[in-house]
Amino acid sequence: MVDVIRAETAGFCMGVDLALNKLDSLIERNESGKIYILGPIIHNPQVLEDYEKQGIITATNPDEVPEDAYVVIRAHGVPKSVEDELRKRGVNVIDATCPKVKKAQLLIQRNTEDNRVLLLYGEDSHPEVKGLLSYGPAGPHLFDSLEELQNLDLDPAQKYCLAAQTTQDRAIYTKCINYLESKKIDFVTLNTICDATRQRQDEAIALSGEVDHMIVVGGRISGNTRRLVQVVEAAGTKCTHVETAEELPREELKKLNKIGLTAGASTPKRLVDDIKQILKSL
Template identity: 55%
Template sequence: MEVILAETAGFCMGVDLALRRLNKLVASADSRPIYILGPIIHNPQVLKRYADKGVIMVDTPDQVPPEAWVVIRAHGITRQVQADLKARNVKIKDATCPRVKKAQLLIGRHTADGRELLLYGEADHPEVAGLVSYAGNGFFVFGSKEELDEYGLDPDKRYVLAAQTTQDKVLFKHVIGKLSGNDQVDVIVLETICDATKLRQAEAKQLADDVDFMVVVGGFNSGNTRRLAQVVSDKGTPCRHVETVADLDLGELARFKRIGVTAGASTPRMVIDEVLEVLESL
């Protein structure tokens, strides 16, 4: 069996930066407790490793005591939560991905004049909650062209179209094309999908054409990992999304001659290597 690993598999720049900032803080936190407001990244193995080091994950600002350190996760937080944290007199370490921060600021700037935000993304994702909090005049989150059609756009309104940074670039282009062809609607388009996401998805599609089966490694709660599995499946290549090596069905995989492996932006190299080792032993 031949096993081929995608070049872009594993941590992206934003995730790597967030974890390096947290690691530095853990090493020099001057005895202050360290809190994370929500998971710093969407990977259970990484979260457990930091919990074992004493890092405490909480859900709301009021769970962080005054004078403690609080780390803002790679997905970012809402403007309201940011204000709550500052009011509580805590020490803030901002580990928001620079791409997410840029998208937040772009949305704030382009909706300040009264435009409504149309955001392509997952309504329940923490990054999306942060992005829409910067919209100055209302917003609508949609996950498909059909949802946007059902919403209906008002010719008397002005809009800003943006996307969650880890969304599918191809599908977003279809949405842009649809709105660009509507002369009745005033829409400004913001290019907020991360280049790393686009490259990772494009590479996964190309690799899917060259193998008999694809394994996508990453947390089941990771949106960008789920989308990787989806773009591969859309190519017609059999695919399995696994969180760890324990999720592999070795009996199923043993019959394939060429297996491709890619991984989400929040998947540690150690987890990827464990999957590769087992596949290469078949």
């Protein structure tokens, strides 16, 4: 029998729990009318499928949400102008933005009011990043790696504000801070990486040192899930990213003695439970 070690932090984080609780509460009390979410409320296809079956409509554009309808803002947040426009049109807005993301938005807004230029460590295509950028002044610099930061043409006479997408790698963020300090850049650093993200990454790295192979469960579009895979592989342990149990490489895993199991912050407990049972039965 394969020995399976499950990470204590695997599964939903506080922000995801809060967002889904807000949507569930709205579903319970909304006796008539349509409920929209603006983009996927969290990055997990199985959860989204469940809500679709309950009649929840995912809008890809704010214009798709009619006046007087209810719209739930996703856990990743939306650009400030989008939220303002929805409220102006008379849409009933339920803000389910993760408190950590909302804090990051407001920190960026407050620390760029003196014309500091925003340096944001994040993924260009990620919805959270689009929201964070909207809280800073025009002309920010977005980078996704230390190398990209090093390639930016920064003005020594300009003041900057350094922030990160909440699910980014803290170790790389620290290297970015050290690099800017070495270049004598005038900047303030915002502590915007979520503690839950750090704890998951730290636990995944520690666990990977005890096992032959790591399984990371979560949506493929989930940034924090992909980051777990990256930190495990960087630690030198083979890792497999799956969304569901059907994707497990069972024949390969049968030959192993110890398997580590963790999951992204938007992965339901039931999916992790199912995969753990299958791994134990190999």
